[in-house]
């Protein structure tokens with residue numbers, strides 16, 4: 001009898017451990033349905049407000065979710081300012097420094113949410129919601145954002161320097177960085193389609209314009225008319241910070257023109273054009289498909305954003321809900 005009771009308790013205990021263990025916790029689209037039912041419209045309204053004076057903000061916000069998720073998972077670590085225990089912020093890492101933007105709008109979203117549902121919505125979830133609202137406001141797809149992420153307590157600057165792909169990297173390297181966070185080739189091509197809006201500074205692609213890989217000539221995979229335009233915008237010894245549209249054909253609209261551009265050698269970044277111009281690559285067929293079928297692109301993009309948003313979230317009692325996205329609570 002004693003051993004039967006004992007084994008019953010053991011079983012109940014094990015079931016509870018399995019049910020409550022955070023690593024089994026799943027994100028859910030209804031996570032805030034009772035605690036902050038208007039979370040999506042609050043996020044969307046603040047972005048709509050920001051759009052009135054900054055047509056680029058939707059692109060910038062979408063990129064923040066990517067740069068957050070690739071480093072220590074989607075945990076809002078990108079948003080932490082340097083200072084106190086945060087000795088090396090992700091904001092100051094190479095891919096973000098003088099490049100990542102939109103942090104002020106994230107803070108406005110947080111303030112608005114703290115007014116309606118104090119202490120409830122994580123900064124990591126704000127980035128996921130802001131990305132979806134941004135894409136849809138720019139004419140792209142909508143999807144049900146999975147929620148329930150919590151905010152991390154640390155930043156990982158060296159992680160940001162290594163995990164986020166650089167625009168001059170080979171397709172093989174970039175694919176490996178996506179694979180390292182569980183994203184496949186379709187995710188890579190679909191998510192690169194986010195370069196259908198927003199801007200790129202000359203310093204991220206000017207190595208293609210005059211003396212590519214020490215050949216003395218420009219990148220041969222650059223359309224010559226487009227090359228001339230870019231050489232004008234980014235002259236040798238000119239400013240590296242001049243902005244150029246990532247998608248010159250429809251700079252602020254979320255559509256499949258990015259892929260159409262690749263077919264005519266008008267990708268802005270080397271990493272963009274490589275998706276179509278790397279001989280024998282599995283990415284070529286996917287680019288062709290998305291260029292010919294915007295619906296296929298939109299469906300794949302939405303699914304891949306969900307996949308990216310699932311990278312190693314903190315859930316349950318891990319991390320915290322930050323009150324100020326820039327700071328760990330109590331610091």
Ligand code: HEM
Pocket residue numbers: 056058059060061062063066098099100101165166167168174191192194195197198199200201202204246269271
């Ligand atoms: C595949 C590897 C990728 C590389 C090498 C890359 C690189 C870059 C670079 C160099 C810029 C220009 C930044 C600047 O000039 O300050 C940029 C901009 C941007 N990236 Fe990516 N990116 C990649 C993937 C992604 C993904 C997966 C997303 C989102 C899902 C994304 C969204 C954006 C957006 C929206 C912009 C424009 C931001 C703005 O205008 O503020 N990128 N990217």
